[in-house]
Amino acid sequence: MSGRRERRRDVATAIFADEIGLQFGIYGEFRLWSAYQPIFAPEGGVLKAVAVEGLIEPRRIAEPVTPSIFFDGIPAADRLFVETMCRMLHLGNYRNIGVEGLTLFFNYNPLINDHLGRALAEIRLMTRRLGDFELEPGLLVCEITEQAADDHVLASLVREMRRDGIRIAIDDFGTGHSTEARINLLEPDIVKIDGGWFAELCRHAAAERFFRPLVGMLHERGAKVLVEGIEHAQHLRVALEGGVDLLQGFHLARPAPAGVIFKDEPLSVDALLDANNKIVPLHQRR
Template identity: 70%
Template sequence: MISGFDRRRNVADEIFADEVGIAYGIYGEFRLRSLYQPIFAPRGAALAAVAVEALVEPHLAGRPSSAQAFFDQIPAGDRLFVEAMCRALHLRNYSNIGVEGLDLFFNFNPLINDHPGRALAEIRLMGRHLADFGLSAGMLVCEVTEQAADDALLLKLVHEMRRDGIRIAIDDFGAGHSTEERVSLLSPDIVKIDGAWFSELCRHAAAEKFFRPLVSTLHDRGAKVLVEGIEHPAHLRVALEGGVDLLQGFHLARPKLAGTIFNENPLAIEALLEPVGLEPAGKVIQLHQRR
């Protein structure tokens, strides 16, 4: 267990830059680094990168370690601080992706950010500094994670972000608390289909038949549909035939550390649909913890 943090410290005091200008955070013995995973949109016969999702990779003694294990051992009183540090890192490192104009997806956990005044203050502070990092509010997409949360608080936070121009995505639809009721409550701009749920759906012969009406229903509600966890050609085929707007997953591109050369070339759909060995025997499980 990581020992408790001094509550009087500011996030900015724990963020530094390496010799080439890549920002990293310090928490206890860990050095936190930004990862970005591309998100693609169909463009004719190709997939074009249109956004990235910001993730974090903890390093211990100079080596990457499990993000899930890292977050699981953070004391409850420090979790808001660490979440805020991760968001600050991702904003600062955005310019180190090396590609202009990509939207930036970031996560917001309503169970950790559960104090209305504090959460609203954090959102407003973030908005004031976006220009410093080459970002505008219209380029940001806040992913509301699937945990249960007070509906009144969620509505207030979503209203505040939308007022500033930030778009809203419901994460992991089909799992946990990301349901049609949550879609009706928040009227999100984007709905992210849970990767494990989608992988299980793709195991059925008539997957496209069942998936297409869901995508159509979400479109009718004014939301774009993003499928995460695209790990195999079969996943991509079902998603594309279902008419989704955005795609993300290891079969398309893995997360890369800030400062890594970003491949701007569109991906040929025909090549991605070619079989690459045996299809998975079970569910696809996410290999990283999003923050």
């Protein structure tokens, strides 16, 4: 117990705020900043921003570092500490988005918290602090990443979060361990289709015909379908014709650091489907 208490104190003392109130974390020589990528829902002829996914932008001496390089370099003993810090940063910076009512997606790696008691303690700590962040549990979606995990631990963790009002998403569906078996186990509220898998699907002439039954099957299971990695007009076309509920990707909007002005005007589907269209800017810096 004392070890867990010490870890929690360390996370709190590793988070700071700059002169305008933006929170950042310090881990070794790195500074960690929250960024948020919008998630859109189709509504008539437009896409409306309804959620954001919290992502980390690591910097070393003010120079950006690729997140995969940063996370791959974290020793196993520090991974729980860093994941907890990242989650707290996303919660703490949520108010700096400047748009109320957006759902916040955050990632959860089941391999890091593979001890049931420790995993439940971390989630309970988070939910107890939501009031400090001016967040309601119903605004949160926990994305279970595709790593292998103990089914008992994972199912218990999901029950705990659902009891608190947090929704559950399965990330990277179509790859690794994000399979139909995991859907049967967790009964997610949202299934995120892996962007790389979806991009390969879109290379086929009959992509829409193959994709629509998958979306229908997931809807029958009671899950909404989110396609990530929308990088081209063709990706958007296949996703929309497949009947998906939510969309995310660089063709719609890139992640933007906390504190950047969020422009929540709906995006025109017709403009995005124009083959000559480039990335649509959603944000502008203050």
